[in-house]
Amino acid sequence: MHELKTRRRVEFADTDMAGMVHFSRFVIFMETAEHEFREAAGFSVDTVVGRRRIGWPRVSVSCDFASPARFGEVLEIHVRLLRKGAKSLTFGFDIHVGTREVCSGKMTSVCCEITTDGQPQAIAIPGEIAERLDVAPE
Amino acid sequence: MHELKTRRRVEFADTDMAGMVHFSRFVIFMETAEHEFREAAGFSVDTVVGRRRIGWPRVSVSCDFASPARFGEVLEIHVRLLRKGAKSLTFGFDIHVGTREVCSGKMTSVCCEITTDGQPQAIAIPGEIAERLDVAPE
Amino acid sequence: MHELKTRRRVEFADTDMAGMVHFSRFVIFMETAEHEFREAAGFSVDTVVGRRRIGWPRVSVSCDFASPARFGEVLEIHVRLLRKGAKSLTFGFDIHVGTREVCSGKMTSVCCEITTDGQPQAIAIPGEIAERLDVAPE
Amino acid sequence: MHELKTRRRVEFADTDMAGMVHFSRFVIFMETAEHEFREAAGFSVDTVVGRRRIGWPRVSVSCDFASPARFGEVLEIHVRLLRKGAKSLTFGFDIHVGTREVCSGKMTSVCCEITTDGQPQAIAIPGEIAERLDVAPE
Numbered sequence: 001m002h003e004l005k006t007r008r009r010v011e012f013a014d015t016d017m018a019g020m021v022h023f024s025r026f027v028i029f030m031e032t033a034e035h036e037f038r039e040a041a042g043f044s045v046d047t048v049v050g051r052r053r054i055g056w057p058r059v060s061v062s063c064d065f066a067s068p069a070r071f072g073e074v075l076e077i078h079v080r081l082l083r084k085g086a087k088s089l090t091f092g093f094d095i096h097v098g099t100r101e102v103c104s105g106k107m108t109s110v111c112c113e114i115t116t117d118g119q120p121q122a123i124a125i126p127g128e129i130a131e132r133l134d135v136a137p138e
Numbered sequence: 139m140h141e142l143k144t145r146r147r148v149e150f151a152d153t154d155m156a157g158m159v160h161f162s163r164f165v166i167f168m169e170t171a172e173h174e175f176r177e178a179a180g181f182s183v184d185t186v187v188g189r190r191r192i193g194w195p196r197v198s199v200s201c202d203f204a205s206p207a208r209f210g211e212v213l214e215i216h217v218r219l220l221r222k223g224a225k226s227l228t229f230g231f232d233i234h235v236g237t238r239e240v241c242s243g244k245m246t247s248v249c250c251e252i253t254t255d256g257q258p259q260a261i262a263i264p265g266e267i268a269e270r271l272d273v274a275p276e
Numbered sequence: 277m278h279e280l281k282t283r284r285r286v287e288f289a290d291t292d293m294a295g296m297v298h299f300s301r302f303v304i305f306m307e308t309a310e311h312e313f314r315e316a317a318g319f320s321v322d323t324v325v326g327r328r329r330i331g332w333p334r335v336s337v338s339c340d341f342a343s344p345a346r347f348g349e350v351l352e353i354h355v356r357l358l359r360k361g362a363k364s365l366t367f368g369f370d371i372h373v374g375t376r377e378v379c380s381g382k383m384t385s386v387c388c389e390i391t392t393d394g395q396p397q398a399i400a401i402p403g404e405i406a407e408r409l410d411v412a413p414e
Numbered sequence: 415m416h417e418l419k420t421r422r423r424v425e426f427a428d429t430d431m432a433g434m435v436h437f438s439r440f441v442i443f444m445e446t447a448e449h450e451f452r453e454a455a456g457f458s459v460d461t462v463v464g465r466r467r468i469g470w471p472r473v474s475v476s477c478d479f480a481s482p483a484r485f486g487e488v489l490e491i492h493v494r495l496l497r498k499g500a501k502s503l504t505f506g507f508d509i510h511v512g513t514r515e516v517c518s519g520k521m522t523s524v525c526c527e528i529t530t531d532g533q534p535q536a537i538a539i540p541g542e543i544a545e546r547l548d549v550a551p552e
Contacts, residue, residue, distance in 0.1 A: 018193055024162050060201065060203065061165075062201070
């Protein structure tokens with residue numbers, strides 16, 4: 001699996017006093033779309049593999065904004081796996097309203113074992129997860 | 139003016155089920171710190187200059203996460219003006235808890251006139267705003 | 277029209293460090309469900325009737341929490357119109373995950389004309405809106 | 415201890431397209447003010463007493479809105495302990511901007527032991543916490 005398309009509608013609470021979606025909401029829209037991708041690929045962001053609890057803290061996020069999105073508009077979100085590292089995944093996102101580009105972004109998260117003291121420890125992506133993921137073609 | 143230091147405390151609602159501040163909150167912390175910088179420099183994000191209403195939509199945001207921040211911790215936020223373009227400003231941000239680095243980021247916003255139909259139109263930064271801003275030394 | 281059923285899935289960013297949906301998110305879920313009801317009844321929260329721009333600021337909200345909801349769970353949200361006043365509407369909400377009750381609440385909003393200076397002024401609900409709304413049977 | 419006064423400034427991300435603070439933000443402002451009260455009284459919402467991990471899930475919230483609050487305004491928040499039950503606490507909140515009333519509310523939370531499976535179990539408020547709390551005079 002290398003891509004997923006999903007959609008969501010802009011809610012009132014997503015907007016700010018400029019009358020448009022607050023930019024912080026887009027990174028949440030991207031995160032949720034990424035979670036849908038992961039789930040469609042057969043694993044959650046909060047998984048137990050063997051006896052290890054696996055989590056995926058984000059290490060970097062970037063986002064470019066092309067045009068505003070407004071209350072009630074339907075956002076079409078395209079998620080693609082851009083890079084599959086030994087310990088990390090980078091997803092790319094494009095958000096449109098119809099044919100109008102709204103924003104695009106990237107997010108990298110690292111596969112970590114969540115130990116009992118809660119401190120995340122980077123580990124190699126378990127084979128049973130990695131084998132379900134393909135990098136999207138350019 | 140080229141930099142500002144501020145601080146804020148992590149609230150319960152800033153956290154997620156991983157027990158740490160959700161990454162989307164950091165871009166809001168950065169935005170609010172940038173607004174404090176602007177205000178200390180003598181202008182708001184929502185200003186009227188002459189008869190023109192000026193706003194500053196964001197065009198790009200990026201953020202790297204070094205370590206988690208937790209409920210109750212005090213975040214020290216350092217804002218610096220990295221670039222002063224003809225129509226845009228780029229601010230840089232470093233967030234620490236004590237000496238521990240939590241995250242760093244950049245945000246670029248464009249000076250726009252907000253016309254009555256609400257569509258932002260990029261304009262040159264008014265002189266009375268630009269003259270109050272200096273790029274931070276490296 | 278007097279009721280609507282909708283559903284939404286708990287997102288990662290809806291949770292807090294207690295591992296459950298933060299209670300502030302439920303009032304947003306209720307608001308969004310109310311907006312779906314309004315739209316299904318043929319009017320938006322942000323309408324123009326004649327030449328008047330109509331908005332619906334909230335005057336009261338209450339919520340009781342019966343059990344936690346967690347990441348990935350599907351919330352079933354039942355919206356009912358509890359009261360139709362001359363100038364206000366009160367909606368009731370019940371949220372379940374399967375047969376488990378999660379929370380219930382009420383929200384009252386007042387029909388207001390939004391004048392050019394932005395100050396909301398309470399007005400009688402326009403007939404063309406009121407006629408589409410029935411109070412739900414007990 | 416029976417009351418606390420605190421303040422916070424309205425941030426851009428607190429606002430919605432109606433140009434005012436979104437009502438869901440007020441319950442977060444109340445929660446954070448309640449946490450400041452608890453801390454000033456010498457205990458956190460996330461405490462260990464003896465070997466027991468104590469949490470305080472909310473069971474009810476209500477809020478009435480008197481007037482809008484806007485970007486940059488300073489909210490003065492008055493927290494009072496309204497009721498001290500065997501297992502629960504009810505706090506009351508009044509929020510003003512200067513002399514203008516913005517909103518008032520109540521929130522009840524129940525003292526719970528958070529067991530290893532994460533399910534909250536209501537318990538009597540530990541004596542060392544209860545003894546620090548007094549109900550506010552009418």
